[in-house]
Each structure stands twice: as C-alpha cells, then as structure tokens.
Amino acid sequence: MGDWRVGTEDEIRSGPGRHIVDVDERQVGVFVVDGELKAYESRCPHQGGPVCLGVVMHRVEAVVDEGGDVVEERYAQATANLVCPWHGFEFDLRTGRCVADPRFGLHRYDVTVRDGDVYVSR
Numbered sequence: 351m352g353d354w355r356v357g358t359e360d361e362i363r364s365g366p367g368r369h370i371v372d373v374d375e376r377q378v379g380v381f382v383v384d385g386e387l388k389a390y391e392s393r394c395p396h397q398g399g400p401v402c403l404g405v406v407m408h409r410v411e412a413v414v415d416e417g418g419d420v421v422e423e424r425y426a427q428a429t430a431n432l433v434c435p436w437h438g439f440e441f442d443l444r445t446g447r448c449v450a451d452p453r454f455g456l457h458r459y460d461v462t463v464r465d466g467d468v469y470v471s472r
Contacts, residue, residue, distance in 0.1 A: 353462065353469035356380055362387065362468055370402055377402065378459065378470055383430065383443045389470040390432075390446050391457040399436030401456060406430055406443065432456075 354373040356362070362369045362380055369380040370392065377392035379402025392402035408425035415421050431440040431449055440449040446456035459470035 353471055354378070356389070356468050356470055359387075359463050359466050359468050367406065368402065373470075374472070379403075380461065380468065380470065381406075381432075381443055387461040387463070387468060388443060388446070389459040389461045390441075391459070393457065394434040394436065394439055395448070395454045395456070396434065396437055396439050399434045399439075401432060401434040401439075401441065404433045404435045406432055409449070 354371075356371045356373070356378065357369055357380070363382055367382050371378055371380070377400065378389055379392050380387055380389045390402060392400050394401040407430070408427055409429040409431055410423055411426045412420045413422040413424065430443045432443050433440050441447065441456050442449060446458045448454040462469050462471075
C-alpha cells in the first residue's frame with residue numbers, strides 16, 4: 351500500500367510538538383512524545399471530532415497522605431494526553447488509548463524515518 355511522506359524529521363522535531371498533514375482525504379497528526387514520533391488519524395472515536403487539533407496537557411495526579419486525604423494536585427510530567435476539542439475525550443499520546451475507557455483508542459499509524467524524511471504507513 352505504501353507510505354505517506356509527512357515532512358522532514360528536522361521540521362517535525364523542531365516544531366511545536368505536533369505536525370498536522372492532510373493525506374488521502376484524512377488528517378493525520380504526528381507528535382513528538384518522549385523523543386519518539388507517534389502518528390494518529392485526527393478522528394475521535396466518540397463522534398469523529400478533529401482530535402489531533404486538541405490541547406495537549408499533562409495528566410493531573412493527586413498526592414495523597416497516609417490517611418487518604420489529598421494534600422496536593424500536580425501535573426504528571428511523564429504522561430501527556432491529547433484532548434478532543436469537541437467533547438473533551440482524552441487520549442494518552444504514547445498509546446492512543448482513551449484515558450477514561452481504554453477499550454477505545456485513536457487509529458495509530460506506524461512512523462518511519464528514511465533519509466531525513468518522515469513517513470506514516472497507510
């Protein structure tokens with residue numbers, strides 16, 4: 351089936367952390383996550399929203415004391431979620447799985463780099 355060229359590795363890695371391209375009548379988002387390139391179709395499984403255009407934010411975690419009381423809330427820097435702009439569904443950028451219900455996930459593409467160009471599998 352072939353691959354889609356989505357840009358150069360330099361432009362994707364030096365950009366804002368996401369690179370959105372239109373390929374074969376669909377939109378694909380390429381993200382830099384912990385130094386790796388991840389690619390997802392920009393179609394939320396909930397109602398088809400343009401998920402790759404959503405906000406990327408770190409998961410909020412609670413710090414709990416010995417008695418079970420929350421003493422602090424903070425951003426978990428190791429976990430970044432992509433939030434669909436239509437209805438707020440969150441997806442783990444490392445896996446594409448829905449945070450609230452892991453049975454759902456984004457359509458993921460394999461990413462390869464050849465001669466400085468980035469390709470996603472069709």
